[in-house]
Amino acid sequence: MSQAHVATAHHAEPGKLDDYYQTLKSENLGPLWVSLKGLVPSEPRPKAVPHAWEYAKVRPRLLQAGELITAEEAERRVLVLENPGLPGVSQITDTIYAGLQLILPGEVAPAHRHSQSALRFVIEGTGAFTAVDGERTTMHPGDFIITPAWTWHDHGSAADAPVVWMDGLDVPLVRFLGTGFREEYHDNAQIITRPEGDSDARFGSGLLPLDACSTHTSPIFNYPYDRTRDALHRLTRSGDPDPRHGYALRYVNPTNGDWAIPTIATSMRLLPASFSTKPYRSTDGAVLVLVEGNLTARVGDIAFELDAKDVLAIPAWTEHTFEASEDAVFFMYSDRPVHEKLGLWREQKG
Numbered sequence: 001m002s003q004a005h006v007a008t009a010h011h012a013e014p015g016k017l018d019d020y021y022q023t024l025k026s027e028n029l030g031p032l033w034v035s036l037k038g039l040v041p042s043e044p045r046p047k048a049v050p051h052a053w054e055y056a057k058v059r060p061r062l063l064q065a066g067e068l069i070t071a072e073e074a075e076r077r078v079l080v081l082e083n084p085g086l087p088g089v090s091q092i093t094d095t096i097y098a099g100l101q102l103i104l105p106g107e108v109a110p111a112h113r114h115s116q117s118a119l120r121f122v123i124e125g126t127g128a129f130t131a132v133d134g135e136r137t138t139m140h141p142g143d144f145i146i147t148p149a150w151t152w153h154d155h156g157s158a159a160d161a162p163v164v165w166m167d168g169l170d171v172p173l174v175r176f177l178g179t180g181f182r183e184e185y186h187d188n189a190q191i192i193t194r195p196e197g198d199s200d201a202r203f204g205s206g207l208l209p210l211d212a213c214s215t216h217t218s219p220i221f222n223y224p225y226d227r228t229r230d231a232l233h234r235l236t237r238s239g240d241p242d243p244r245h246g247y248a249l250r251y252v253n254p255t256n257g258d259w260a261i262p263t264i265a266t267s268m269r270l271l272p273a274s275f276s277t278k279p280y281r282s283t284d285g286a287v288l289v290l291v292e293g294n295l296t297a298r299v300g301d302i303a304f305e306l307d308a309k310d311v312l313a314i315p316a317w318t319e320h321t322f323e324a325s326e327d328a329v330f331f332m333y334s335d336r337p338v339h340e341k342l343g344l345w346r347e348q349k350g
């Protein structure tokens with residue numbers, strides 16, 4: 001029997017093949033030749049789609065939540081930003097969680113801890129605080145605040161108006177790895193053991209305690225916006241912006257030079273008025289929060305006009321450009337550190 005004859009014979013009996021696949025299934029076996037291309041795609045195919053949330057539309061929904069449920073009842077009074085391509089799974093990209101949290105004057109969001117890492121990016125209002133491992137920090141718009149994995153944290157507000165921040169967590173990643181744990185504190189608020197500003201004094205000025213060791217997560221608790229903004233503006237005096245990223249600075253863990261959070265890359269960028277970035281894509285999926293100015297963002301084949309406080313999801317490996325008509329400042333976070341640590345990160349400069 002020739003080789004050609006064998007091949008023809010196999011194709012001639014599809015019913016037999018279907019029976020065979022059914023048998024395999026019942027025996028918990030599967031033919032790789034059917035699934036191979038899906039398992040090893042020619043390039044990343046994120047489920048997330050490009051999408052923007054207008055703060056002007058989300059804010060009234062948050063305030064409604066404020067009338068319907070207290071922060072304490074809710075534990076965390078948050079509206080999750082659900083990517084339209086990933087309904088019902090609390091994901092803004094394929095690996096990242098994002099939500100907007102509201103706290104009203106005098107409220108408390110009770111203390112707990114979990115193995116997921118969190119960031120807070122303050123959107124609106126001054127005077128709420130978060131406490132982590134015995135220290136409090138006061139929130140101001142544009143501040144980037146860290147809750148490291150497995151640290152006790154609670155939030156409260158001494159403000160006289162609503163305070164809103166964005167929560168960014170590695171929830172989908174931790175879920176995929178099956179490494180999620182949580183624990184409740186025995187009281188609503190944790191005991192404060194260190195004065196406000198303690199972490200900043202020890203780690204926040206380009207100095208470290210003499211015997212400081214490398215830590216997974218940055219020991220800097222709050223990277224205040226006024227310092228970040230000032231650094232970006234000073235950069236504009238001494239050189240051109242990067243063609244793809246504008247003036248861009250990443251938040252760093254001062255104990256080892258790593259990203260501030262081991263699973264989440266965080267950065268702040270400034271695009272000068274009339275500047276347009278060149279096309280770019282990378283394997284990490286990102287979330288952008290516009291802090292100042294306005295921005296035209298083109299992600300894949302969709303254009304978004306963003307105002308301050310709007311949020312944009314940029315799926316993995318999706319080409320994008322930004323254009324600012326006036327000076328624009330924006331915060332970004334992504335799963336880039338995980339890609340880098342596993343040798344998987346790629347970028348493409350268009």
Ligand code: 1HN
Nearest residue numbers: 076078099101153167169171
């Ligand atoms: C969490 O602990 C907070 O502590 C916010 O404020 C959002 C989303 C998923 C899981 C834990 C918080 C969260 C969260």
